[in-house]
Structure formats: C-alpha cells, structure tokens
Amino acid sequence: MPDLETDCDRRVASDSVTKRNRSPRPFPFAGLYAPPVGVRLARFAPTPVSVASAKSSRAKDELTQRTGRFTVAVLVGSLRTGSYTRKIARALIGLAPVNLNCNIVEFADLPLYTEDSDGFPPEAWTRFRSEIRDADAVLIVTPEYNRSVPGGLKNAIDVGSRPPFESVWNGLPAAVVSASPSKVGGFGANHHIRQSLVFLNMPVMQQPEAYLPEVAAMFDDQDRLKSPEARDFLAKVMSSFTDWVMLVHGARSRAGA
Numbered sequence: 001m002p003d004l005e006t007d008c009d010r011r012v013a014s015d016s017v018t019k020r021n022r023s024p025r026p027f028p029f030a031g032l033y034a035p036p037v038g039v040r041l042a043r044f045a046p047t048p049v050s051v052a053s054a055k056s057s058r059a060k061d062e063l064t065q066r067t068g069r070f071t072v073a074v075l076v077g078s079l080r081t082g083s084y085t086r087k088i089a090r091a092l093i094g095l096a097p098v099n100l101n102c103n104i105v106e107f108a109d110l111p112l113y114t115e116d117s118d119g120f121p122p123e124a125w126t127r128f129r130s131e132i133r134d135a136d137a138v139l140i141v142t143p144e145y146n147r148s149v150p151g152g153l154k155n156a157i158d159v160g161s162r163p164p165f166e167s168v169w170n171g172l173p174a175a176v177v178s179a180s181p182s183k184v185g186g187f188g189a190n191h192h193i194r195q196s197l198v199f200l201n202m203p204v205m206q207q208p209e210a211y212l213p214e215v216a217a218m219f220d221d222q223d224r225l226k227s228p229e230a231r232d233f234l235a236k237v238m239s240s241f242t243d244w245v246m247l248v249h250g251a252r253s254r255a256g257a
Contacts, residue, residue: 070245072102073135077142077153077189079108084215085179087223088234089141092177095235097242102139105131107156118163125159132160132168137245138202141177144189149196157196169200173248175241177210185211205244210237 074093078085086104093102109124111117117125132138142153149157161167176193178186190211197204210233212218218230225231 069099069101070136070242070249071134072096072100072137072139072245073105073132074102074139074141075107075153075156076104077140077150079150079152083143084181084218085141085143087219088177088179088212088215089139090223091225091231092139092141092234092238095231096238100137100238100242100245105135107152107159110152110156110159112155113158113162115162128156129160129168132172135172136249137241138169138172138174139177139241140174140193141179142186142189142193144178144180144184144186147188148192149189153193154196157193157200161200167200169197169202172202173205173245174202175205175210175237175244177212177237179212179215181214181216183213185213187211203244203248205241208233208237208240 074089076083076086076089089104093104096102105128107128110128111122111124121129140153142150145151157169160169174197176190176197178190178193180186190209194204212230218225218227220226225234
C-alpha cells in the first residue's frame with residue numbers, strides 16, 4: 001500500500017517544478033492568455049467585409065474622432081409594452097455622457113430572416129440595417145428567455161449580419177446589459193449574446209458586467225429609479241461604455257483600419 005503522505009509530497013514537488021518551468025505572462029492585463037513555451041496558436045482570418053464597407057468604417061471613425069460624439073444604437077430585447085428592459089434602456093440613455101448620442105432602434109417589425117429574401121430584402125430589413133450602419137456603437141439591453149436570447153433580438157442580429165460580406169455589425173464596439181425579475185439577472189442571455197457578438201467581430205466591453213436582478217422593484221410608478229445605488233451603477237456602466245467606445249474607435253483610427 002503506497003504511503004499517501006509521501007505520494008502527496010511528490011505531487012506538490014512536481015507541481016512546484018512545473019510552475020517554475022512555465023513561461024512568464026508577458027501581458028499586463030488580467031485575463032489574457034499567455035501560451036506555454038513551445039505552444040503555437042492558430043491564426044484566424046478576420047471577419048470578411050467588403051472594400052466599400054471598410055472605407056465607410058474608416059471615414060466614420062475619422063468623423064467621430066473629430067467631433068468627439070458617438071451615435072449609439074440601443075437594442076431592447078423585450079417586445080412587451082411597458083417592459084422592464086425598455087425602462088432600463090431609457091434610464092441608461094438618460095445617464096449617458098454628453099458625447100454619446102443614444103437612440104433606441106426598433107426591430108419588432110422585422111420579418112424572420114431567411115436567405116430566400118436576400119435578393120429582395122423587405123423594407124423593414126433595409127431600414128434596420130441602415131440605422132445600425134449609421135451607428136458608432138451598439139448597446140443591448142435584454143431580458144432572458146429560457147436561459148437564452150429573446151427570439152426577436154436574435155432575429156435582429158441575424159438580419160443585420162447578412163448578406164455575406166455586408167454585416168452591419170462588423171467592428172462596432174458593444175455592451176450588453178441583462179435584467180430579470182429573478183435574482184439571476186439574465187446571466188444566460190448575456191453570455192449567449194456575447195458569443196454571437198464575438199463571431200460578428202464586435203469588441204464587447206468586459207467590465208463592468210451588468211446583470212440586473214429583481215428589476216420589478218427598481219422603478220417607481222413614474223418609471224424612475226428608486227435606488228441611488230442602482231442609478232450610480234447604471235451611470236458607471238454608461239461612463240465605462242463611453243471610455244470603451246472611444247478606446248476602440250481611437251485605436252482603429254490610429255491603426256488606419
């Protein structure tokens with residue numbers, strides 16, 4: 001029968017040697033992955049876009065850098081009249097710094113996406129794509145349906161991503177705020193949306209994460225935030241989002257992308 005204490009000591013010693021032999025983390029930011037020595041990472045091609053789209057993006061970056069103002073398309077995941085997420089979206093818009101021009105972009109009228117209609121897109125698709133194309137950033141405020149994304153919001157994301165090579169989402173900085181009457185705060189929907197945005201080449205703000213629980217108690221009968229703490233947190237979200245939008249557009253402008 002093996003000596004358990006001795007065996008444990010061997011494992012601890014082995015782990016110590018392994019840790020000493022690991023390559024140092026060259027990145028100054030928490031959360032970035034530094035591969036061990038000898039590991040090569042695959043290189044992936046960026047999301048393809050048309051030449052016209054790339055030129056338009058550069059021109060828009062230059063304009064926003066000169067004016068210091070950014071247009072933000074706000075998407076509200078719930079289509080219900082009087083929804084909590086629409087109230088939150090309006091509160092966020094009211095707390096936005098002066099250099100963010102936030103407008104809710106409606107998508108309830110979008111027909112379900114089908115590739116059959118790419119050649120002759122419905123007017124609602126064209127209108128929605130145009131509004132997103134005019135934006136410098138996207139703010140998504142959503143509830144959680146069955147631990148995932150509301151169907152209408154997912155359809156809007158799909159409509160904006162097509163036809164191939166013409167996605168209106170490409171490169172737009174984004175933030176996701178999720179909410180729920182329960183204590184979970186829409187965590188599942190928040191991260192499912194983030195998965196789609198990664199594929200669509202949309203740099204998403206990482207911090208602060210915004211999962212708003214028990215939203216039914218957040219507002220009074222005039223749809224005003226009851227709690228100063230809630231107001232302060234939402235103001236922090238918008239302030240951080242402003243910094244994120246400026247960082248992304250500034251970096252791209254300096255790189256000439």
